[in-house]
Amino acid sequence: MSNPLLEFTDLPPFSAILPEHVEPAVDHLLAGNRAALERILAPETPRTWAGVVQPVEEMDERLDRVWAPVGHLNAVRNNAELRAAHNACLPKLSDYNSELGQNRALYDAWRAVAEGDEPLDDTQKRLLDQSLRDFRLSGVDLEEPARTRFREIQLELSELESRFEDNVLDATQAWSLQVTDDARLDGIPEQARDAMRKAATDRDLDGFVLTLDFPVYHAVATYATDRALRETMYEAWVTRAAPVGPHDAKYDNSETMRSILTLRREGAQLLGFEHFSALSLATKMAPDVGAVVEFLNNLVERSRETGRAEVATLAEHGSKLGLDTLQPWDVAFVAEHLRQERYAISDEDLRPYFPAPHVVAGMFKVVERLYGIQVRECGNGAPHRDPPESWHPDVTYYEIWSGDELRGSFWLDLYTRKGKRGGAWMGECRSRSRHGDSVDTPVTWLVCNFAPPSSERPSLLSHDEVTTLFHEFGHGLHHMLTRVDQPSLAGTNGVEWDAVELPSQFMESWCWEREALALISSHWQTGEQLPDELFDKLLAARHYLAAMDMLRQLEFALFDFGLHMDPQPDDLTVVERHLAQVREQVTVVPYAAYNSYPHSFSHIFGGGYAAGYYSYKWAEVLAADAFSLFQERGVFDGETGRRFLSAILERGGVRDAMTGFVEFRGREPRIDALLALYGMAA
Numbered sequence: 318m319s320n321p322l323l324e325f326t327d328l329p330p331f332s333a334i335l336p337e338h339v340e341p342a343v344d345h346l347l348a349g350n351r352a353a354l355e356r357i358l359a360p361e362t363p364r365t366w367a368g369v370v371q372p373v374e375e376m377d378e379r380l381d382r383v384w385a386p387v388g389h390l391n392a393v394r395n396n397a398e399l400r401a402a403h404n405a406c407l408p409k410l411s412d413y414n415s416e417l418g419q420n421r422a423l424y425d426a427w428r429a430v431a432e433g434d435e436p437l438d439d440t441q442k443r444l445l446d447q448s449l450r451d452f453r454l455s456g457v458d459l460e461e462p463a464r465t466r467f468r469e470i471q472l473e474l475s476e477l478e479s480r481f482e483d484n485v486l487d488a489t490q491a492w493s494l495q496v497t498d499d500a501r502l503d504g505i506p507e508q509a510r511d512a513m514r515k516a517a518t519d520r521d522l523d524g525f526v527l528t529l530d531f532p533v534y535h536a537v538a539t540y541a542t543d544r545a546l547r548e549t550m551y552e553a554w555v556t557r558a559a560p561v562g563p564h565d566a567k568y569d570n571s572e573t574m575r576s577i578l579t580l581r582r583e584g585a586q587l588l589g590f591e592h593f594s595a596l597s598l599a600t601k602m603a604p605d606v607g608a609v610v611e612f613l614n615n616l617v618e619r620s621r622e623t624g625r626a627e628v629a630t631l632a633e634h635g636s637k638l639g640l641d642t643l644q645p646w647d648v649a650f651v652a653e654h655l656r657q658e659r660y661a662i663s664d665e666d667l668r669p670y671f672p673a674p675h676v677v678a679g680m681f682k683v684v685e686r687l688y689g690i691q692v693r694e695c696g697n698g699a700p701h702r703d704p705p706e707s708w709h710p711d712v713t714y715y716e717i718w719s720g721d722e723l724r725g726s727f728w729l730d731l732y733t734r735k736g737k738r739g740g741a742w743m744g745e746c747r748s749r750s751r752h753g754d755s756v757d758t759p760v761t762w763l764v765c766n767f768a769p770p771s772s773e774r775p776s777l778l779s780h781d782e783v784t785t786l787f788h789e790f791g792h793g794l795h796h797m798l799t800r801v802d803q804p805s806l807a808g809t810n811g812v813e814w815d816a817v818e819l820p821s822q823f824m825e826s827w828c829w830e831r832e833a834l835a836l837i838s839s840h841w842q843t844g845e846q847l848p849d850e851l852f853d854k855l856l857a858a859r860h861y862l863a864a865m866d867m868l869r870q871l872e873f874a875l876f877d878f879g880l881h882m883d884p885q886p887d888d889l890t891v892v893e894r895h896l897a898q899v900r901e902q903v904t905v906v907p908y909a910a911y912n913s914y915p916h917s918f919s920h921i922f923g924g925g926y927a928a929g930y931y932s933y934k935w936a937e938v939l940a941a942d943a944f945s946l947f948q949e950r951g952v953f954d955g956e957t958g959r960r961f962l963s964a965i966l967e968r969g970g971v972r973d974a975m976t977g978f979v980e981f982r983g984r985e986p987r988i989d990a991l992l993a994l995y996g997m998a999a
């Protein structure tokens with residue numbers, strides 16, 4: 318049988334990939350890799366880089382390249398058949414990974430290379446170091462029965478984490494609310510109404526359909542004058558995949574979460590760690606559990622009083638609007654109202670200046686000036702070929718060039734649609750790798766969930782959304798501008814997880830600079846740039862409710878980190894207990910008792926941020942401090958830009974993040990720039 322997943326040599330043929338291709342392709346690759354491994358481990362194979370390490374790297378790479386589009390399609394074009402095919406492969410991949418990670422003969426072979434007298438360069442040494450560490454973290458040293466048990470745990474976890482995400486997506490998409498009375502939508506901006514009208518048309522219904530797509534939820538929470546409508550949406554949003562609220566019990570993630578936590582702890586303890594948070598730090602920049610907790614608590618102490626005062630101000634303003642008590646579903650609404658009153662600026666005033674296509678083009682100009690690269694839409698200025706196919710007509714393909722050298726390329730998928738997971742992310746289609754004299758350049762996908770354009774107008778972004786786009790592009794540049802030829806250390810690979818958010822949060826800084834905004838803003842009707850008057854207001858409002866925002870992130874981080882340290886994760890109340898504890902310590906905004914955001918907290922239950930959500934704040938220190946050098950030297954200072962490129966973006970995981978940071982900044986990071994960013998005194 319011909320299988321497009323096994324036949325492509327360049328980019329994935331998205332239209333040809335069908336659910337029935339997935340399992341056979343994975344089976345075929347795993348069988349091939351297992352056979353190759355036997356040859357690699359044969360006694361006559363020399364224990365050298367070329368004999369042992371390189372072939373295993375190539376096996377991994379091939380598997381990654383086939384699995385990447387499958388995981389990607391499952392996230393952006395989800396349907397029942399693809400999901401079933403994807404999920405059917407998870408145990409097979411988990412088994413294979415455990416088998417490889419626990420393979421003592423392979424471990425010994427790698428050790429022989431590491432300890433042998435073959436001359437190795439720094440990249441090779443680093444790769445061996447990291448791999449040997451990862452062998453240990455896969456339980457290579459364990460004896461039976463712990464060894465088998467550890468494998469079972471990994472297997473179950475891969476399925477449970479995927480189920481968690483499936484439940485969130487399903488609960489989110491299953492909920493909707495038809496509104497036929499226009500008056501109920503009072504206050505909601507046109508763009509969001511368009512989306513609601515379209516959702517109704519798509520379902521053959523009259524009037525409007527409100528969904529839990531983020532742009533819709535956000536518009537209601539922020540602008541709807543109908544308090545009951547805000548409450549309804551709030552309840553639906555904060556109870557997704559939870560046992561309370563309006564959602565079907567079949568999406569309830571409670572048991573899945575408890576199992577995930579229990580298994581994570583058991584696995585960590587088999588490896589000799591006290592708990593999962595300690596294990597998490599084994600591959601991170603933060604030195605130990607105490608350092609993370611102290612870092613977060615320090616920020617809580619610095620922001621709590623201001624945060625309380627901000628909430629009190631909101632409550633006072635709310636009472637002027639006739640809202641006796643500030644309810645959870647009033648917070649965003651009152652905050653927006655007060656912002657307009659105080660700073661005479663609203664998200665909606667800015668949106669017309671940020672039509673998505675113009676923002677994207679302007680963002681490319683920003684990085685062109687910083688790094689001396691050119692970003693070109695394929696088939697529309699890019700020199701060497703027509704655009705490859707994508708997974709949806711809305712998606713565009715771009716290439717990044719340095720002079721006549723192709724550095725990398727990416728698809729950009731901007732808009733919400735059915736079957737697409739919420740949020741924004743950068744994903745890797747392939748990593749940079751050298752094969753003899755030729756280099757495969759890195760390829761990524763950048764995915765956002767902005768409101769789609771309508772027949773009336775282009776997609777108009779809020780300033781927040783502009784920032785999100787820059788954030789994901791920062792991740793993308795980190796992956797695509799790498800100069801590292803070993804895929805497992807190229808781009809974002811091999812970088813400590815709590816430093817991965819450095820290039821992304823760093824890129825956000827330009828969204829607050831006048832010179833950059835001149836490049837990315839253009840009124841969709843008049844073509845006018847963001848006027849100085851609006852820019853000044855935007856800046857003036859920058860620290861508005863900054864402490865509340867900081868505390869919200871700290872709440873997530875402390876909840877995640879503490880939860881993964883709990884000695885009794887199988888206790889029925891473990892999530893509630895930690896939620897209550899962290900709310901007691903950190904939370905200043907009102908919340909409803911039924912608010913169960915952990916049930917849809919995909920970062921920590923479904924993905925790679927488990928006991929690692931703190932990474933955002935940790936890396937934000939690095940990002941703010943790195944950007945402060947541009948503030949000193951000019952935000953488009955080419956020399957500083959090139960230095961960031963060569964010290965950080967190009968280096969992947971070849972050396973530790975601190976070394977790269979010090980090379981760029983000339984010293985270790987300081988927290989002052991982050992505090993200034995939030996309007997707090999050092």
Ligand SMILES: [Zn+2]
Nearest residue numbers: 788792818821
């Ligand atoms: Zn990020």
